[in-house]
Structures are given as C-alpha cells and as structure tokens.
Amino acid sequence: MQIFVDQQGDSKVAVIESSDIVIGDVQDALDLMASVRYTSGCDKILLDKSCVTEQFFDLKTKLAGEILQKYTNYHVKLAIVGDFDQYDSKSLRDFIYESNKGTQVFFLKDRQAALEALHRAGA
Numbered sequence: 001m002q003i004f005v006d007q008q009g010d011s012k013v014a015v016i017e018s019s020d021i022v023i024g025d026v027q028d029a030l031d032l033m034a035s036v037r038y039t040s041g042c043d044k045i046l047l048d049k050s051c052v053t054e055q056f057f058d059l060k061t062k063l064a065g066e067i068l069q070k071y072t073n074y075h076v077k078l079a080i081v082g083d084f085d086q087y088d089s090k091s092l093r094d095f096i097y098e099s100n101k102g103t104q105v106f107f108l109k110d111r112q113a114a115l116e117a118l119h120r121a122g123a
Contacts, residue, residue, distance in 0.1 A: 001018040005042060013115055016036075023053060029071070043076050047079075068105055079114035081110065081111050
C-alpha cells in the first residue's frame with residue numbers, strides 16, 4: 001500500500017494506492033485511518049473500490065454502516081472511486097445517492113471528481 005497526499009491550500013487528501021484489499025473489516029478501516037493520520041496528517045481518504053471488500057457493498061452485512069459510523073465519529077472523510085452501476089440493490093443505490101449529497105462520504109466514478117469533493121468538504 002502506498003499513500004500519496006494531494007494538497008490544495010490547507011486541504012490534504014490521502015490517496016491510497018494498493019493492488020490488495022485495504023478494507024476487509026472494521027478493524028482494517030480503523031487501522032487505515034490511524035495509519036493515514038500518523039503518516040500524512042490527513043483526515044480525508046480516497047481509495048479505489050477494488051481496495052474495499054465486496055461485503056461492504058452488501059448493506060445486509062452492515063459492514064458499510066459500521067465503518068462509516070467510525071469514520072464519522074473520528075471526523076474522517078472518505079471517497080471511494082469506482083463503477084457502482086454494477087450493483088442491482090436499490091438500497092445501495094439510494095445509500096450512495098444520499099451519501100454523495102453530504103460532505104462525509106462519497107462514491108464517485110473518477111479520481112478527479114473524488115478529490116474535488118473531498119477538498120470542497122472542508123476540514
């Protein structure tokens with residue numbers, strides 16, 4: 001796993017690059033958050049959908065809710081980049097739609113849009 005920092009003014013986003021799954025469970029998500037804060041001082045994280053276990057996108061597992069609640073509690077913003085059109089779940093589509101209207105979690109198709117959303121989201 002590599003962490004790159006994209007900075008615009010005072011806003012810093014940790015961009016995670018990995019060929020492995022980085023978030024497989026809640027503990028992985030917490031470890032990532034702690035690692036990013038320690039190594040780069042960032043409270044905003046961008047990673048590719050392929051770095052997140054598929055269970056995250058099955059809302060019945062409650063994994064997404066648990067992870068995103070931890071990130072919200074610790075004031076860490078998250079953007080996941082990828083193609084989410086492959087999922088048939090109306091609940092997941094609604095979840096993604098509502099998340100993208102906020103300032104905490106984003107599910108976007110391309111990295112540039114995700115970086116812009118995170119930088120706009122403020123501290």
